[in-house]
Amino acid sequence: MSRLPGLDLLRAIAIVWVMFFHASGADLGSPWMPMSQFGWMGVDLFFALSGYLIGWQVLRPLSQGQRLSFADFYLRRAFRVLPAFWVVLALYLWWPAFRERPGLESAWQFLTFTLNLLIDYEHNKAFSHAWSLCVEEHFYLVFPLLALWLTRKPALWKTALLVAAVVIGGMALRAWVWHLSLADGANAWVENVYYPTWMRLDGLLFGVVLAAIRAYRPDAWAAMMRRSGVLALLGVVAVGAAIAVSQQRLGLLASVWSFPLVSLGMALLVAAGAAEQRWTGRLRVPGAGWLAAASFSLYLTHKASFHLAQTAYGEQLEGSGVLALAAYAGAALVGGALLHYSVERPFLRLRERLARRRAQTAANAGASTTTSA
Incomplete structure (x- = not known):
């Protein structure tokens, strides 16, 4: 799938929003608080984008009666995620000064x-933001198998039932676990409500629903694309509603309702950004393309980059507002760029070379078979 400016803009917004959220420990001044307070929603935007893009990769060939190559799918995912992740993990394990917090979980986790x-x-908050990568990896592992099973005899009722079960079941499960964890405080809420994969399926699910509509209901998808402006407006309204119910982030109302609401809103924004022929999909903002391309490297390194900058210049930057913002943003961009250009991009290029080689080998084998016949 070629890059779309609208989706790149959303990915750039997601990474910037997440970085604001994780920079809240630095003294950036009160004007930035509204952005940092709800920056956790940037992860849900990443989930919606991933659900749509990965969903389309898997569902497009299945909808056309083609065979899904599990080897190609998992190879592409491995080259996309593992090299950069392993490098950053090695830094966390072998360079304690790199850690934004002293406690780090065991490498095997x-x-x-x-x-x-x-x-x-x-006790172990260092590199804890890798939790969302765990959710993504579980999605990569299970979704192709689930999609293959569901599309053998595709039916709208099966899809609707699955969506309802995941959303309503997730809400009920979070309510139940919230009551069990109520007396244990914020750390227990993070461990039991916020991080587990089964609690955070809404964004991925709604993204996959978009891909399913595009693959199996092309007329409905075309109608949605013609109304991309309306989708964008509805998305903003849904995200606003999620912000409204998340004022007490650890409360029951937020725990139950905020995730499906923000996920629905983000999925609507993704649909608007996917409209290639409409302004929502063609909107270009300077720098957004680079932020989108480097978003994974930025995500992996930004907390450590903030920490290193704070260790070196924190006292001088304290209370300096815009200057502190520029310094921490610069540190995050430098750290992300180093990983992106030294590890992520070379392995992505290697992935494309291997993919072309595999395709050529398959084509040659097909030609040989035809000739023999």
Whole structure:
């Protein structure tokens, strides 16, 4: 899928919003508080984008009666995620000064992507933002198999039932776990309500629903694309509603309702951004394309970059407002750029070369088979 300016803009907004959220520990001044307070929603935007883009990769060939190559899918995901992740994990493990907090979970939790299920958040907060990567990896593992099963005999009622079960079941489960964790405070809420994969399926689900509409209901998708402005407006309204119910972030109302509301809003914005022929999909903002391309590297490194900058210049920057913002943003951009250009991009290029080689090998094998026949 070629890059679209509208989706790149959304990805850039997501990473900037997340970085504001994680920079809230630095003294950036009160004008930035509204952005940092709800920056956790940037992760839900990433989930909606991933659900749509990965969903389209998987569902497009299935909707056309083609065979889904699991080897190609998992190879692409591995080259996309693992090299940069492993490099940053090595820095966290072997360079204690790199850690934004002193406590770090065991390497095996990161390597098996079980961090979000087993973390001791009170004592081991370093690199804890890898929880969302664990959710994504679980999605990559399960979704192609689930999609293959559901599309053998596709039916609207099966999809609707699954969507309702995931959304309503997630809300009920969060309400139940919230009551169980009520007396244990914020750390227990993070471990039991916020991080586990089964609690955070809404964004991925709504993104996949968009991909399913595009793949199996092209007329409905075309109608949605013609109304991309309306979708964008509805998305903003839904995100605003999520912000309204999230004023007490650890409360029951926010725990139950904020995730499906923000996920719905983000999915609507993704749909608007996917409208290639409309202004919502063609909107270009200087720098957004680079931020989108480097968003994964920025996500992996930004908390450590903030920490290193604060360690070196924190006292001088304290209370300086815009100057502090520029310094911490610069540190995050430098850290992300180093990882992006030294590790992420080279492996993505290697992935494309391997993909072309595999395609050529398959074409040659097909030609040989035809000739023999």
